[in-house]
Amino acid sequence: MIEELISKVAVGDDDAIEELSTIADTDPARLTPYLGSLLDGDVLWPATLYRAADASLVNRVVERIDGGRTPDRLNHLLLILAHSGHPLAESALRRWSTQPPAGADKLYVGALSYAREGGWTVGPDGHRRNLCGSSAYRWIMREAPRRADRPSCPWCASPLWTAADLDTADPSVGAALKHTGWSGRLVIETCHFCACYTTLYSQVTPTGDTVWWPGNTRPSYLGPAEAEDPPALTPAPGEARQSPYQASAWEQGGSTLGGQPDWIQDAEHADCPGCGQPMDYIGLIGGADLDEYGEGAYYLHLHQPCGFAAVNYQQS
DSSP: OHHHHHHHHHTTOHHHHHHHHHHHHHOGGGGGGGHHHHHHTTOOOSGGGGTTOOHHHHHHHHHHHHTTSOGGGHHHHHHHHHHHOOHHHHHHHHHHHHSOOTTGGGOSSOGGGGGGGGTEEEOTTSOEEESSOSOEEEEEEEEOOOOTTOOBOTTTOOBOEEEEEEETTSHHHHHHTGGGTOOSEEEEEEOTTGGGTSOEEEEEOTBSOEEEOTTOOOOTTOOOOOOOOOOSEEEEEEEEOSSTTOOOSSSTTOOEEESOOOOSSSOOOOBOTTTOOBOEEEEEEEHHHHOTTOOSEEEEEEETTTTEEEEEEEOO
């Protein structure tokens, strides 16, 4: 089956690429024996096909970059290494951060910054830190209780939306948030409208307290807006996903707690306003799960050491 899909990809069959991408989302290791054929065919996109690349494949990509043979494909090759997350890929990205390869002058960011596309980073202490968890659970939308005392957005006066109400005492929540170091209840409230235009931060505590961060800066292009009700739904954890890559920003039922994000655009891990380090990703809420005509997706982030949560949004 996979051999047949690769043959179709070789002649430009986009449907075959979609089928391979589905395999990469559900069981990426199934593609490992075939990744060499994809690389030979110069099938470098989407880079998520290479999530389960082994040492041999990663070495081939590194050698191709070091050899400077295809500097015009450097962006795609770096993305492949980032999504593989392999130690050999990490070593190469670190090296290229100080010794840029051919074609790096055409990139918008340094080589090591590509790690965020794969859901990891290198901290100030020089150690690797995974920004995403290895466990994922479907988020089921449930009717949100209406509160008369709900705070309002300081910018547009809309009632704040409870984007998450979680407790690590729930085994699924504990597993999904394990990589964050959070313990206790986590409530994230945000403005469903203004979060579509800029990252909104809140200060949170393990007792479930949440408050709008006064340092949020309203974009100059965000004009006057009338207050509107937030979504009538809020997510609750459901069954475990088969893999951490099964979130979907597009399809109904794609909202997911934990795992890896399905970015609509480039990776946009929020930076903590307290320390400047990238925050941990904790979940995605797709617009298709909030409204019949909804689009785009909200991405939720947390930085336990500084007590900040964040919500940002992407759409096509």
